[in-house]
Amino acid sequence: MKVRMILIAGLLVVTWGCGSRASAPAGPSPAPAPAPGGSGSPVSIPSGASFLTRAAYAPNPVVIAPGGRVTWTNNDTTSHTSTSDTGTWNSGGIAPGQSFSRAFPSAGSFAYHCAFHPGMIGVVIVQ
Ligand SMILES: [Cu+2]
Numbered sequence: 001m002k003v004r005m006i007l008i009a010g011l012l013v014v015t016w017g018c019g020s021r022a023s024a025p026a027g028p029s030p031a032p033a034p035a036p037g038g039s040g041s042p043v044s045i046p047s048g049a050s051f052l053t054r055a056a057y058a059p060n061p062v063v064i065a066p067g068g069r070v071t072w073t074n075n076d077t078t079s080h081t082s083t084s085d086t087g088t089w090n091s092g093g094i095a096p097g098q099s100f101s102r103a104f105p106s107a108g109s110f111a112y113h114c115a116f117h118p119g120m121i122g123v124v125i126v127q
Helices: 002-023
Strands: 040-045 062-064 068-074 099-104 108-113 121-126
Touching (some): 040 062
Parallel strands (some): 040 068
16 A cells, blocks of 8 residues: 555656656657758668669768768659668668668768669768
């Protein structure tokens, strides 16, 4: 009985704490903005990418600092992927208009391609 009351009191404190913190910045920006100020380098998959080989990802190569993030956005009308040549990552199908993001913690040169269209190739350079 005593234990249960302590638990309830604890829950109340926790919920109250969260509530007050959430409403503190009284501004109309509820969405957790993905890295405003841009720690993510954008890579576009342009229209007709299936036939663009090295231009299927732009920019190519994309150069970032260690710990940086690359966000691929599919601006084509068919699905594509960002798939590591060595299997380190695989976005799965990125539908038109969708994007995929990944961080690269350590330096190196990381080749990738599209799993659906192997002619589409790109490189992420982390330095
Ligand atoms: Cu593709």
